[in-house]
Amino acid sequence: MTKQWVVYLSGEIHSDWRERIQTGAQVADLNVEFVAPITDHAKSDDCGASILGAEDNSFWHDKKASGINAIRTRTAIERADIVVVRFGDQYRQWNAAFDAGYAVAKGKSIITLHEPELNHALKEIDGAANAACQTPEQVVAILGYVMGGG
Amino acid sequence: MTKQWVVYLSGEIHSDWRERIQTGAQVADLNVEFVAPITDHAKSDDCGASILGAEDNSFWHDKKASGINAIRTRTAIERADIVVVRFGDQYRQWNAAFDAGYAVAKGKSIITLHEPELNHALKEIDGAANAACQTPEQVVAILGYVMGGG
Amino acid sequence: MTKQWVVYLSGEIHSDWRERIQTGAQVADLNVEFVAPITDHAKSDDCGASILGAEDNSFWHDKKASGINAIRTRTAIERADIVVVRFGDQYRQWNAAFDAGYAVAKGKSIITLHEPELNHALKEIDGAANAACQTPEQVVAILGYVMGGG
């Protein structure tokens, strides 16, 4: 399976897990295109207001942003073979769980990435996933295995 | 639109929001079948182990339960015209966010129900929803409106 | 084909075309459930604000309403075998054209209903329709024909 795979990296934006996966895949010489949401927190929150005009009400400020971010997210999931969903311990990351549900309904393969402390809270999503990882390196190992020759 | 509608009530299981919606719909004489996950917390957590046998490892204990609960959840979403997703303030309810993503991908209408304090954290899910409510009575009012004559 | 058909009546809300179709179908003893958007103009425009709270900005006033009305519209189209799309001469009725496009993509049969003066402006929608009618009575005649024995 030498053709390029597309892997969408959904979820937490405050740690270096994406870089560790991307670096690991590069070291392992895997033919992957990684896609991701916009990970600049401020830009992601304010994209609607900065492009389409400011809103007094924070609900509509957020609505404008979420509509635009969804263009990127949905397109990325549609293109992806695999969706990796990362849950950190600081934020609720409901959007990552939403992405996971959306991706499962679209028939995509799912890999979760989180600490074992979150196992119980994430049991439905782990239950729908192909694999539940604790480290980015495990994700890279899975990519290497499924894309490679063994 | 006099035929019965099916409404799936996803999310928080520790408050009386489902009862308030169901009572309100009954008072308003709406022709709705409400469906829901198993809301007995202990039974929901232990259904796998109690039916299929105990597990030492809590991860597999949860896996057995989530597989069985998914039978009910997926069937309910498949049958539903509308999915109401409730987020409380105490738990992360990633499964509710997962249900929302799954339901959106299946083309279902979504209504969220949560306190305004959660607006920012839930902006992607509210962004994909048809309506964001703060009280069960608002949900009932929407059901009455869309099913009725006004 | 004695089972009930579902027919969605989309579009203009300021004339009696729906009543004429429904009365005609009743006279012809056709087994049809007719579904429709909320046709009370004020209620349809204000449903969002009246249920979920007022908005200063008319754009968000409309956004709240359109989200709720879409619950009814999408559910109705999903259930329908046939979508009748009515264009009057006074309003632009872009929502009727939107419904027509949505319904065609979902594989529904389409019947348009409009004056011949609109033929050229509606050529793409007539082109995608199974039949282009000028009177409600023609719509009834088509329903009688396709549901009946001739």
Added chain:
Amino acid sequence: MTKQWVVYLSGEIHSDWRERIQTGAQVADLNVEFVAPITDHAKSDDCGASILGAEDNSFWHDKKASGINAIRTRTAIERADIVVVRFGDQYRQWNAAFDAGYAVAKGKSIITLHEPELNHALKEIDGAANAACQTPEQVVAILGYVMGGG
């Protein structure tokens, strides 16, 4: 997300909005393939008659044209990641609204482009859109944001 995106530009053909978007995307060095309907008004209206033979009846003249134009439109929407729908103030552009409905049902992201005067008349389509723009430059900014790194 370095791969090429496909953006379909639907609607008004009597102003330079397409050129402004395309020029803006070029200046911003975005990797987009823009697709569009045939925008030569006369050719678009007469393609059926000129290729397949003239018709006395203008309804059939239009039918022949709309069938052929639909080949291009449907193929373009099918290929598109994003559909931009432009409404001007002079024509009814029901075909643009039809395209929008069709694209939403196919799961495409939608961006509308129109003057605020049309907000109320377009509320259902804006309600289904990811973003509602007033200038072509805003569309370009959204493309730059969702395709880029921020």
Added chain:
Amino acid sequence: MTKQWVVYLSGEIHSDWRERIQTGAQVADLNVEFVAPITDHAKSDDCGASILGAEDNSFWHDKKASGINAIRTRTAIERADIVVVRFGDQYRQWNAAFDAGYAVAKGKSIITLHEPELNHALKEIDGAANAACQTPEQVVAILGYVMGGG
């Protein structure tokens, strides 16, 4: 499988094959709803002109009729569990072959019904069918078997 099955009887309208199947199913007490196109040849040909107005050009006369007949045909195939496609020896019945292709793409089960003389000409359609019958009684026997207990 005691619930009602829906069987669409497509094709030839100049022999009594539909009656023989329906009578046979009644004798065998099978719980089937049979659906069919309009089998009154003149009405089927002229439904467009008689409802929507006459056409000088026979091509458009036919176009009006085929659009209306397709409402019935597509709805019937959509509802059907099984599509029986009958080919007689006198006419080309391209519409029956079209129905068969449409039904296969929609995942319906197909039973063909024709004389062995047509085997070679119909090899692609027989190849896509679940069973190729020569008599209406064989069709009834298959219905009795698949619906019953043996």
Added chain:
Amino acid sequence: MTKQWVVYLSGEIHSDWRERIQTGAQVADLNVEFVAPITDHAKSDDCGASILGAEDNSFWHDKKASGINAIRTRTAIERADIVVVRFGDQYRQWNAAFDAGYAVAKGKSIITLHEPELNHALKEIDGAANAACQTPEQVVAILGYVMGGG
């Protein structure tokens, strides 16, 4: 979830597992319609030849039968909410594994039923299943749980 569920019982036909599940569901007063393939082995093998005529070549004898049996199987899976797949120890039951793959691709919930000795050989199918049972009584318990209140 008081509406009837449909459960398809696929696989082994030489033991009483179907009866045990059906009796158990009746005792538990579950609102289920059970559907199944024709379980009379001889009739199932010979249905093609007996209805459509004998074949010298056993491959075509089987082909005629499998086409007819597939009408029942596909219709049953299409209607089912849950597919229970039973593997016994005597036969290979590739058709049951085929049904499982077909049902998973159609988004159905899967329950497997087999002895633990077969765990390793069935690991891919168990991996795609919501639950892996060893006794019919466990299947009944799962049905009671997912359909009921706990």
Added chain:
Amino acid sequence: MTKQWVVYLSGEIHSDWRERIQTGAQVADLNVEFVAPITDHAKSDDCGASILGAEDNSFWHDKKASGINAIRTRTAIERADIVVVRFGDQYRQWNAAFDAGYAVAKGKSIITLHEPELNHALKEIDGAANAACQTPEQVVAILGYVMGGG
């Protein structure tokens, strides 16, 4: 729309219509990949027997061939943007009508190609087509128009 289009040429194999379309497209410098069934009549009829072994019974001889030919046909339709369906006057070409029905159900654009003498017999297929042509040159003109700039 500068990317390559895929056009499937279905139907009659005893005249030079494919060559005329392909030559015309080449002259017009259109970026099309044309796909087609195997048009060597004897090879197409005998491919099953020659690869998989001879059959005494012509029905099974044909069955073997139609299964193999369907691999090519279905793959080609799946890839195609447009399906051109040619009906000649000598054969019944039910397979072309079957392809047309299959392609319509898959959402492909359809162009028919036949003499006006066949108009009435082909009215259902013409009714589902985007354009009905009488000459290969008209097909080329349509391709040039929908792919080009006008």
Added chain:
Amino acid sequence: MTKQWVVYLSGEIHSDWRERIQTGAQVADLNVEFVAPITDHAKSDDCGASILGAEDNSFWHDKKASGINAIRTRTAIERADIVVVRFGDQYRQWNAAFDAGYAVAKGKSIITLHEPELNHALKEIDGAANAACQTPEQVVAILGYVMGGG
């Protein structure tokens, strides 16, 4: 049809059938990308444990592996035009039968490959296949025929 075809080779991993097909296709200069599951038996069985950690219970050892292997399998089937399913005489290969069912439901073309001794046991899968082969060389011949010019 000069573009590359994708062929997934599912099933038996203890004989050289894949090599024979691949070599044959190379000799015939066919433009095919062959994809396959991981065929190193030990690695395939242990991939879950070796990447994600050991399990005492062999059921969960297998569960971890099957989830990861399914990422590769599902992606491969999704990409494939044709799925070749090989059944040997030593193992039950239920996963191959599962792949076949999954692929048929996804609309893929199927070619089976097995000894005639297995004909009766595999009759449902052969019944759903486009061709049933006994040698890898027959598979190559079919690929050459459907991809080539005859």
